[in-house]
Amino acid sequence: MSKGPAIEFRNVFYKVGATEVLSGLNLLVSPGETLVLLGRSGSGKTTTLKLINRLLSPSSGEVRVNGVSNAQADVIQLRRSIGYVIQEVGLFPHFTVGRNIGVVPAISGWPKERIQARVTELLQLVGLAPEMSSRYPHQLSGGQRQRVGVARALAADPQILLMDEPFGALDPLTRDDLQREFLSLQQKLNKTVVFVTHDLREALRLGSRIALMEAGRLITTLRPQEFLKSTDPWPSAYVRAFGGLDSVFSRGNS
């Protein structure tokens, strides 16, 4: 594997018509870290994420994944090598859980038995019983669905995982469970994760670094410890808006 950054944004602009959604984004994501993109709605977090798996292409500038410019990469191969989890999960309603998890291996031409074994392994990894494999998405709870979403993203063992507010639609208790499991999973798997959220608590708990975005610009990139202590106007405004974060901090980063 290359020792360089896993993901690199070089002066990336993204425009829709005359509106600049992203303005001159420069960002490095190191292999194995969890970079949280934090910001309010419309700050450009999701756009940034979609530029990585080329669901969007930059208006100017360059996005590089594992040292290769996205513009030159085969877009289908690129996407299959990157796990993608979204808030709405987007499970295929007409596929069983097992078939949902096995989608990327199946389209990548894995033999049936290998897919089967992988599905069983992943169900266990995300804390679901093996017999869940034959259920359909509509028979699952929200938390179970999101676990399947995570399992599906991990199926082909991608080095990079993109997560767009994956726990945003869950109730607080389920969200807490999944955040905890995410941390232990990440300890085992050591993926490069780019995680979008607007929730500072979640960012502090899950991120090894937090990239704060506002109006299409990257304001600053800080470690969780630094973020809490920062006296810069934007980070401190965020901390103030959330208030009383000491407990979260000690729990997430002890």
Add this chain to the structure above:
Amino acid sequence: MNVFTFIIQNHAQVLELTAEHLWLVGVSTVLAILIGIPLGILIAHRAGLNKPVLAGANIIQTIPSLALFGFLLPVPWLGERADRLAILALTLYALLPIIRNTYTGIRGVDAAVMEAGRGMGLTNSQLLFQIELPLAVSTILSGVRVAVVISVGLATIAAAIGAGGLGEFIFRGLAMVDNSLILAGAIPAALLALSADLVVGWFERRLQPR
């Protein structure tokens, strides 16, 4: 004469006309499916095409059927044989429900499902055949069902230009002011429409995902 005695006494002719009727409806429906589904898929994916195509199909629908048969009569190859002409007209009428339902069915697939699929690296044809069409199939088939039922009714008018079918009894009955003759055409046509509805409905349920 009682309509049922008429049907029994002329069962050979009733069967023949029913077969002709089925042929007109069957061929035109297959053609409409072959044209309408790809067209519906196309307009679901290309923004800007849906309005003109659906408007066009709508306009066809508003042309009175007898007038459409008449308009097509002078067209060279078509005018030679009445059944060709009838099939073309029936195909045109069947297009709207099929195109519209294909379009609606595909556009109705959850955006998050499509985004997840695309983000995971499914190609456009994998998205179409594994996600969009399976999820849209019952909507598409209910369009086919509407098209078939309309066609069975419209095909009776094809007898006016000599294309055969159960309309022959109806037109003959109208000319002779003979109700049982009219019914000898209308009853089998209604039964045909009902059974076509049941058959496509059965497929619709069978192919429904989940």
